[in-house]
């Protein structure tokens with residue numbers, strides 16, 4: 001199976017890292033092209049994947065193509081590979097935020113299996129959360145696509161109406177979590193820890209807490225009740241964080257993320 005990537009930036013590289021780590025594909029199974037050779041060629045040399053000279057060359061050599069460019073480049077890229085897709089209508093897996101299957105089909109301008117895929121950066125560690133939805137033409141290939149995506153972490157089939165919400169809760173949220181970890185560790189620095197020690201302590205606490213939520217039947221706030229001893233330190237901190245607008249700040253950030261996705 002040859003998997004092609006049009007666009008070789010952060011997300012493409014995260015997916016490739018996850019697939020190679022899982023040994024789902026070998027470097028020689030992966031073909032890439034990006035915007036600037038000075039970016040994608042050294043990356044290919046480093047990882048052993050094959051760099052080719054054009055997006056058309058990716059579409060010609062691949063069995064499936066992952067569209068991993070900025071959403072604004074989706075239409076011109078489809079125009080570029082149009083003739084190749086007419087000759088060989090291979091599945092296209094689009095990572096583009098805010099671009100639905102109907103728009104992708106219009107841009108493709110030829111019948112082609114389309115899968116809208118929304119991963120997050122954690123696919124690089126095989127700990128991703130990936131949503132997908134496909135058009136009718138992709139019905140036959142979808143189980144194989146989902147099997148491959150599952151090598152990158154958890155997957156969920158999602159109706160298109162929920163994709164913007166998913167982007168906020170999973171696609172963008174690693175950045176929100178990094179902000180929280182940084183805030184926690186910065187507070188540690190305020191009280192004399194080194195940034196490196198504070199960041200490790202904060203990140204491990206967040207990682208363990210997420211694992212606890214995933215493995216427990218309790219809700220996150222039920223678990224918080226188990227942390228907060230009567231008259232103790234935790235409830236004192238929780239109340240001040242909430243008074244400073246913790247939960248409304250997170251929800252407002254999600255609102256803004258969804259609004260941007262729907263622009």
Ligand SMILES: NC(=O)C1=CN([C@@H]2O[C@H](COP(=O)(O)OP(=O)(O)OC[C@H]3O[C@@H](n4cnc5c(N)ncnc54)[C@H](OP(=O)(O)O)[C@@H]3O)[C@@H](O)[C@H]2O)C=CC1
Nearest residue numbers: 007008009010011034035036039068069070071095096097
């Ligand atoms: N980053 C993330 O966590 C997530 C991203 N996504 C989606 O994935 C897509 C890619 O995002 P991301 O990887 O972060 O973006 P990046 O900016 O990191 O990568 C974009 C890639 O596209 C390349 N590119 C630019 N112009 C062309 C072109 N004409 N033909 C082929 N490739 C081109 C760039 O090359 P160069 O840099 O050399 O110009 C770069 O390799 C976006 O649509 C985004 O919404 C979805 C979920 C999560």
Ligand SMILES: O=C(O)[C@@H]1CCC=N1
Nearest residue numbers: 097167170171172173
């Ligand atoms: O910030 C972005 O637009 C992309 C989509 C989700 C994560 N990164």
